C-alpha cells in the first residue's frame with residue numbers, strides 16, 4: 693500500500709489509514725485476497741474545504757486508487773469512518789475486468805463487485821446495498837479500533853438509518869449479528885468441523901453472494917432479489933423504502949418458519 697499525503701497538515705492521517713487497513717486484515721479469516729489488493733492500492737490524501745470528508749475507491753487497470761478528501765476540522769471518528777468505508781469498497785472489489793458468472797442465480801445476473809450486479813438485460817443494481825454494507829463494516833472496524841461516536845458522526849448516520857437497519861436485518865437473517873463478532877467472516881471450529889456464524893458476511897467476503905440471492909428468491913419468489921435491490925437503490929422514494937422494509941419483515945417471518 694502506497695500512501696501519498698499531498699499536504700503537510702494532513703500527515704497525521706497516514707497512521708490512521710494504516711491502522712484501518714491493518715484492522716481489516718486482522719478481522720478477516722479469508723484475508724489473502726484483501727492483503728493482495730492492498731499491495732496494488734495507492735492512497736492519495738488531499739485537503740478539502742467541503743463540509744464533509746469524502747472518499748473514492750476505483751480500479752485503474754490492475755491497480756486500485758483510494759482518494760481521500762479530508763476536512764481536517766471534522767472529528768477523528770468521522771474521518772476514520774469515511775476511510776473505513778472506502779476500505780470496505782476495496783474489500784468488495786473484484787480484480788478482473790471480465791464479467792464472469794461465478795454461480796447461477798435465477799435472474800441470470802453477473803457480479804460486478806461482491807455485492808453489485810448486472811442483470812441479464814444490462815441493468816446495474818445493488819449499489820445501495822453495497823453502500824450500506826460499507827457503512828456497516830466501517831462502523832464495525834472503527835469500533836474495534838476504539839473510536840467512540842461524536843455527535844457529528846451520529847448526525848450523519850441518522851440520514852441513512854432506515855436503509856442501514858434494512859440491510860442489518862437482512863444480514864441477521866443469515867446468522868449472528870456482526871456487532872458481537874470478532875471477525876467479519878466469523879466462524880468457529882467444533883469437533884473439527886467449521887461452522888460459519890453469519891453466512892451473509894461470509895459469502896460477501898468469499899465472493900459467493902449468489903448463495904444468498906438464490907436463498908432469497910427461493911423464499912420470496914422469482915426475481916425478488918432484483919426487485920429488492922432496485923427498490924433499495926431508489927429508496928429516496930418513500931414507497932420504495934416502505935417496500936424494502938416490508939420485504940425484510942416477510943423474509944424474517946418465512947425464514948423463522950423454515
Ligand SMILES: [Zn+2]
Nearest residue numbers: 777781823826
Ligand atoms: Zn461508498
